[in-house]
Amino acid sequence: MKHRITLGALAAAVLLAYAPVHANAAAAKPAVAEKASAKSSEAAKKQFWALADEYYDAIATFDPVGASQNGDNRFDDQLGTALWPATRAKQFDLYRAFTKRLHAIPRGKLNSGDRTSYDVMAYELKNYLASEPFPDHLLPIDQMSSMPVTLANFAGGDGAQPLTTVKEYEAYLSRLNQLPGWIDQAIVNMKEGMGKGITQPKALIEAALPQFQKLVSDTPEKNIYYTPVTKFPASFSDADKQRLSAAYRATVADKLNPALSKLSTFIEKEYLPACRTSTGWSALPNGAAWYKVRIADSTTTSKGAEEIHQTGLREVARIQAEYAKLGPKLGYNGPAAGLPTWVAQQPKFFPFKTEDEVQAVYRKLNDVLDTKLPSMFTLIPKAKLDLRLEPELSRDTASDHYTAPALDGSRPGVFWSVVTDPTKYGSPGMTTLFLHEGKPGHHFHIALMQELDMPKFRKFGGNNAFTEGWALYAETLGKEMGLFEDPAQYFGHLNDEMLRAVRLVVDTGMHAKGWTREQSIKYMTETLGDESVARNQTERYMAWPAQALSYKTGALKIQELRAKAEKALGSKFTLAKFHAIVLGDGTLPLALLETKVDAWIAATR
Template sequence: MKQFLPLLFLLLLLACTEDAPVPAADETTQAQFNDLLESYQEARLQLNPLEATYLGDDRYNDRLPNTLSQQYRSEARGFYQDYLARLRTINRKNLDPTAQVSYDVLEWELNMALQGADFATELLPLDQFSGPHLTIGQLASGQSAQPFTSVEDYDNWLARVEDFAVMMDTARINLERGAARGYLLPRALALKLLPQLETLSAEPLEDHLFYSPAKMIPDSFSTEARERLQGAFRGMVGQRIIPLFADLTQYVREEYLPLTRETSGIDEIPNGKAYYNYLIKLYTTTDMSADEIHEIGLREVARLRQEMEKVKQQVGFEGDLQAFFDHVRTKPELMPFDDPQQVIDNFNAIYDRMKPQLSRLFNKVPKTEFEVRRTEAFREASASAEYNPGSKDGSRPGIFYVPIPDVEQYNVFSDEDLFLHEAIPGHHYQVSLTLENEDLPDFRRNLWYSAYGEGWALYSESLGKELGLYEDPYQYFGMLSAEMHRAIRLVVDTGIHSKGWSRERAIQYSLENEAESEASIVAEIERYMAIPGQALSYKVGQLKILELRARAEEALGNDFEIKAFHDLMLEGGCLPLNVLERKVDEWIAAA
């Protein structure tokens, strides 16, 4: 009976609402709410100027508030409390349907921010996967969101780097405070953090990452400006950045590392169990428990193993699935490259193959340009493939970053599904169409809910055959492997952070159930240790989108249009999953 409930619900909804007109929005309330949204967005950008930079808004490019300080945390809490109180003065029933969705999203956003403010996250300020040293390091390359085209741009960056140095001083203090109170990184993560800090403390300064913009000063600058800026960069790197990171490296190596913990889960820090429950809600936008998610993961792993067995038989491999994983990991034909550019070229070739089929599945395509680039060297060893959004005005393209630490060991078996996920129609379509949608209030064009965002990207992987890909059984196996990878995440993330699993147990479970290399699996497990809960969002979100598509196909029958469904998925930007589900049910009812 359970599978018929959504359709029954829709029939009842239609029966109840057939003669009941939707009340018109009250103009005064609507205007009041629109003003609140504009005020909130502007104030949020001032509170988080890096967000403005990534959006292509250069008004705050000289600022970097110290988000690790108690003063900032107190200011942020007050900001969220104030806007939640102001939101609750608005009568939601008097808003139009689009505004009601915006109301729900803003309420969710503010409540979750206030819940998160109760946890002392500033006491774990750095790890190998996240932290200001990585975020600002990307900008320092001169190849990311921070512009370097005018003298003002360079001066803005020099001012921002001084704020960054203050923040890193606070990070050092917070590491010490955290260590004294039991907020400690697992030893494995601290060991991966050290090489990053060492790189940023290395000389000569002319080769330093933070000196990069000084080597690309435009020829249009005057000689006086060029000399002044080069001198300022030498001073900034040689007298501030290198000494700062040298001191931090020494502290982490000699004082912090001996204190780090051997346990792997976030539940081992003070209040860690409650924090993990909060992170599950934050990243999945559901009220699911760790136990529920763990069981779903086990079922999905079992299902996908059966699908993998079929591919193994198709290619004629004799041996068990574990042996087939090793075969795929080491097959020479799947590691054909000796130049990193060949990896980039291969992704561009995948895009060329699928382009003719995109119009069959999508009405709308982004105006924002798109590029594939190799991940920067300073973070490549610990990085995963990722997508960085383009700017709101389209002046900066969306970028699919691919780490290639050892090109001769680079395995292509999952490249097609990886492109679908990180690039097109995954994150690039999703993020760019949201940024370009002028019907949305600005704050909704910039939001990111991992369950929806990563759920859409994982769902996009399943579209490969419809887009003319996965003709090679190894590439199809790559798709199954990627989905298995996300199913495993449900098991190992909850295992590590709520069931006492060690890093080694999680690594072994992954090795037994997927074809990723051991080095890749180790990096992934350590990623889950560094950002608990985030890895749950992919599979939870994908399963919900697949459920909603199946619901729509069953309810609409021959009237179901895949392009219209995809438009619906992408038109409203990132949403909590319960809000997305309500949108789909209303769409089905209207159809």
């Protein structure tokens, strides 16, 4: 009887024996589901990043020179064929295909950072496709940018295309050999534009023509594209020097000089006489819709031209009220609107005699900022910032600007100052200019982008509203750092703010409200006090419709978000954290930036 087990006991024993197993199985279900979910998320991540890499390479192949300028030197031997209508059509087909493939990826399976990149890609693709009906390729040159001048500015090896190795010399030579084909297609496109009434304004081509004429030389050795041969690194072997010298000489003599001569003759004899005498984009076929698309692309908003125009007028009035307070501190007691003109006439604000004196001021300011910025920023790029003068060829039409460092660290970020005549280089605007183009403006944003863990299209891409908006916002930090205690430097800050406000008025005025070039120059001269700046800037906006709208639109949004965060968080608000939130995910459309800041406020509060 000792071993007798009743049926009930057996059943109980069986239940007891299996109870732990059933419990483990129940516990295992979430673990299995969690494992499956993680596997699904990892698959979605791989799918998205593979698509993102393919998407970026498609953009970089389409515009390889743009890739070089953004710090990606993998395509330095290519010019791209974006001017060719067939290539352009294929690119838009690619955008449609990428859109379809992107939407097939389960966004909800991605982590937070990848969801942001997903949304940015969706936004970019929508913008690219919106521009398809508008033939930008029929306007391949202007006084601000063109492939021949861009490559000429690379010739010294100080720009976005490095010239330090034999391979890099060969890459640049490859681009030079492709330039005649680009010129031929540009002429074909301009002729088509002439037939369709799609040409540049005559004033812009009159300004651009001397650039192209300067590119033609009597001998190969005098040509700017031959410059690399005069700067061979000492490490090059004699054989490489001889081979490259012969190759560059042949390319310039047999291909470039004839092609550039053909281009300058065509522009002078055929294109210039056919150019339009109108000013704004609305004068082009379907120009109003074209400008609307450009506004959306530049500002990343749905704002209309009239709303932006009125914002500009309000900002102009606000800044002129600040002029009224500042004028007496500078020794000026006239009408507020006349302060810029008065400052422009005072010799004490133009103290320089040499380019080196100008650069010395920027170098000193750079050192000062190194001591002040760490209290405002926890995110600081590792890449260094170099200070250089704009190459002589493009000084007459260029504006001070920034170029990104190389991704591999071989080239720093560069602030390029445009010093055409040192005696006419005004000192009041230098602090604000450096805050914008140098640090913490473009350098802290663009160089940092390359160090963040995000797809290449994010590292090397972006939008103007965030990029220029951040740089304009960065100017305002000068007041908090005590850099505007000198009334002259504060005037320089206000004057630059005025420039950005005036841009909203004249850009929309010319391209949507029928303003003429002369009307814009007059308005800008009256508000900025400098006719040459007014003319240069007016013609810049004529060439790049809506680009100038991005600065103020972006800056006002960042200032609005900071004020919202300060009010909501009170003592929990820190400026360094706000800056880290704004910069930490790279360039974003303004709506996505606002969503991100709102989420941070909610989480912190």
